[in-house]
Amino acid sequence: MSVVDLARVVDPAPYPENGQRLVVYTIWDRRGEVEGYVLHALHELRPHASRIVVVVNGTIDVASRAALEEVVDDVLVRPNEGYDIWAHKAALDYLGDTIAGYDELILTNDTWFGPVRPFGPVLERMSAEPIHFWGMTDHQRQEPNPFTGKGVLEYHVQSFWIAVRRAMFLSPAWSQYWRDLPPMPDYFDAVLLHEAVFTAKFADDGYRHSVAFASVDYPTDHPALFNADLLLDDGCPIVKRRPFFHYPPFLIRNAVIGRQLVAAIAEHGYPTDLLWQNLSRNVAPKTLHANAGMLEILPRADLVYNSDHEMRVFVAVHIHYPEMTNRLLDFVDNVPGCPDVVITTSDASRAAAIRAVVDERPTARGAQDIRVVASNDGRDQSAFLIACRAELLSGNYDLVVKLHSKLTPQDDFNVGRHFQDQQFTNLLDTSEYADSVLALFQREPGLGLVFPPMIHVGQPTMGHAWWANRPGVSSLCDTLGIRVPLDHGSPLAPFGSMFVARPEAIRLLVEHDWSYDAFGGADAYRDGGLAHILERMPCYAAGELGYHSRTISTSEYMSVSHTSLEFTLDEISQSLPGDSVEAIHYLRGVGHVGQGRLVDFARMYVRLHFPGTGAALRRVVGRETRVGRVLRRMVGRAVE
Template sequence: MIFLLHWDPRGEVEDYVLHLVRGLRPHAERIVAMSNGALTPAGRERLESVADAVWERENVGLDAWGHKTAMERFGLDELAGFDELILMNTTFYGPIGSFASTFERMDAAEVDFWGMTEHARVVPNGFTGRGVMNRHLQSYWLAVRSRMFRSDEWLHYWENLPEIRTYLDAVLKWETELTTHFEELGFVDEVAYAGDHRTLNPAMFDPETLLDEGMPIVKRRIFFEDPMMLVNERVAAWRVALRMMESGYPADLLWPDLARHTAPRVLQTNSGAYAIDTDATSAYDAAHPLAIAVAVHVVAPSGLVRVLLSLRALPGPHDLYITVADEKTRSAVEAALAEVDDSHRAWVEVRVLERRGDRYGMEALVVALRDVIDSERYDVIVKLRAVERHRGADVQEHALASLLGTPNRTANALALLQSDATIGVVQAPIFAAGSQDLGDHPEAGFDAARSLARQLGIRVPLDDAIPLLPPSAAMLVRPAALRLLLDTTAVPSVRPHDHERDLDLLLGGARLRLITAAAGELGFRTFTTINARYAAALYDSLYFAFSGNELINAGPIAHLMYWLRKARPRVAQRVDRPYQRARRAWRTLREARGRQDEPGVEA
């Protein structure tokens, strides 16, 4: 008997949940899904297609009270007819391979309850700073044999379950106490994957060792954890994903789910969504060419010729749409078109949109070219800008070189979209070498983007500081990934001064910040393509940044230690030992806390 606890902020049911239930089906006589929160009609229908029953409740008491409610509703008399009860949630991907070997091995174990993984004992308790956090089975998977769940002790435990209002309550009053409570009553437990792990919390911070041991699940949290925490904990989430897929786990279950629930820059970093192109060969399938539209917004006509020349790298015919702010600029555009001949240019149209502050060309894209996006004629839109030669030329040149630098480079960028339906945006990287513009656009404020996202129904977490799409706004994008941005009636509640150009800047900047999140809401992820020469130029600076690892996501004390090592090495030597001891203690506390945002708690 399985009680599967589910929670989704949208009330929906992702494909990975259906896959999980189907994987459990051969090993369970009954599967009852309990949703902590209301489901959409479509979500409920999807869950009913794989579970024996689907129940909904208000999300009060988190997992503990969800399981308590499910058992009470099912009935203890009905439950008594089963040999094993499994309480689990949907905070993990699986099966990686099959659950068969796990169930076969644990069915033979003479135990009263068992879990997939455990959290080690921690002193002091990382959540309170004092006392002990007991070693415990982690609550995303708790299997209980009939001797235990039919006992008076089990009934008494749940009848007296304390009120749980917060995640901290769930950890301190339930998860970290349940194992010890029943051990002290004489019940015997076992961990399915209790190998030699290098961390207190292997489900989060040692997933590859667990995969080596044959564990058929991977925690979702790994992929949307703070990238700097994963660096410090030596977790390569991209490698975990690769191993999952090598074991047969479908990529189209993993990436769309994460795209809808993870800040775009976090997901790209954790998933390793970067392609370093050497220009050596082309991966583009010319036998099945993409229908391509090119959208160029002209900020300054002087930069248009360079853009038009770069389009010669496209692998086949394309339609060209150029947007300008006035009729005067249209004349200059027509002169540039006459100057640059391109045999691949099948169609040209120049459109006027009077938006003076549209620096990034985002308003031109979603307003002036809305019919192009909606037409379903194109597989991909190449979005570019033409800017002044003496202003932003390095950023512009870098964007063109990254996406359209050579025929092979362009073909390989398009091949990413051609070969992987989960990729919605392919972008150039931020131009960081010798440039002050690292993508932090003051006019594209976070508050304005967040306000616009609420109105557009975009619930993907937004990147806090630097948006993923660089200020060049150059990208290859599927028209379907832009759909949520086409509602031009939405205006940020955060307003600039009463000046039309300021509002255009705010809208364009906010949409720039939202491009990757809007794509993510629809299940598309973003890939960055980097040419090998630029990647080589960045290597030394990146290595230097990471060589001072304590500065990554660090506070003032770490920065002070870095300065002491450079300027006062003797002083640094005297204070380094106590400083390192303090860092180790903090790391232990932080690991114990687990940084868990999901409804299923794991200390």
């Protein structure tokens, strides 16, 4: 750096008493809305800012814009290009020379929840430092660069919160940086072309910086991701959203425990309903379920049902096998209070048999009805969504319990018996257990749905539970306006189609005008058919409305489930390299095993050991050319 360049750097200074602070906050929302956690953050920033400018990447609806304008001074809407970095540039262009009227500029975005701890003490502490810019957190130098696998990721202040003093943002170096900002078409560009170079560029130019919560004071190089709880203990006002949506095996590898982080956030008084609402709408449910540890082992001493505020419960039971009536009603009787019960069945003779059992049972239940459905096409799904639609949309109930007679005669006896027990006991095992289930809903107003964990003992669900249903789920989400991301592996879903839910949480499913014809005939009750598609829909439908889902289990079931999963994973892992993350990447590099034929293993071998050759060969073999057809015949003869 030349002497002339050095002369341009004005000495750093503390933030002046009664200074003017400008905040630029960027938003991107897949629905063109503004979520509650954003409004809360802006409202809490308001006392500390002379002016707040919000930049919306993409679109924003009228109601959301009006809500923003009640809290901030300016709302800019621009195309969703260049991530928050180019949104900050757009704000700087919009502000122009007026920026000279401020003493500090904070560039931030919607990638954090807060304030969990107050902003004031941190702003006061950093105001006293004579610096040019500062960040909330930083990231240590890392080699090799985790984004490229080579080179170095330089030490940097993290870009979700960078505060710049006037000596720097009025400098020629600042103007030049933003004037020459390169395009950033993807996330890696935003990191590698801005976040990872900003600190070094200005530090090399002679600008002094600091960090409110420096990584050197913590046990990892990235405390915003790995040590968020320790940051909170030290007064950091912000928790990044990433610990809740990052790749779960990576977080598991690093022992990042989201459940404990949520508890710490709640302990500091942050309204966690805002957190759950945002995450439920924008994170694939199974990813969120894993990262936030959303399995509840019941009953729990701290979950006591408050009968003084009794919940109005509707129980919908579809009984195709009358011989199961007594067992089903035994579980219904565990529900506290006097729930209203509707039993649906497929014909009059079954209804009569069910009525005979019901009449012999002493009961404290409320209204009871036995209904013969117009068609058994769709079975329990159609009975629930069509025959019980009026009750579900009535507004008369706080919760609905969905049960059905499940014999799974197509399965081996032990397998079918276990699946049935797994469903019933994990939903309503005992009256004490059912009390805890309802107490969960009393404790969490944003809880939309609970159901047993994914069945895996006796069932090949692990890694495959979408089966042929994912395209249909995607299509139905488009029809119903559900934009919650679909899980890549298996979905988070009530397999077995039994759950306890708030009727409002599943409203998008219930409001749709279903017909029995849409479910097809008896042959349509298979993977890819509407009934199986709907089985996988509730969490996504609830998430779109901001409701989160949890799984629930007895300790007895967990004793069986965990030990079997542990042994199975141990067996699989013996033949794979490294930890779980490395093993997963290895297997995905190899590709799908297909049908386990010799040709499938040959393909996997080529993918693993000759990836370039394999790709070229697939392109040639895949072409509808004479060479392609000949090669395919040769390969077929060679391996069959």
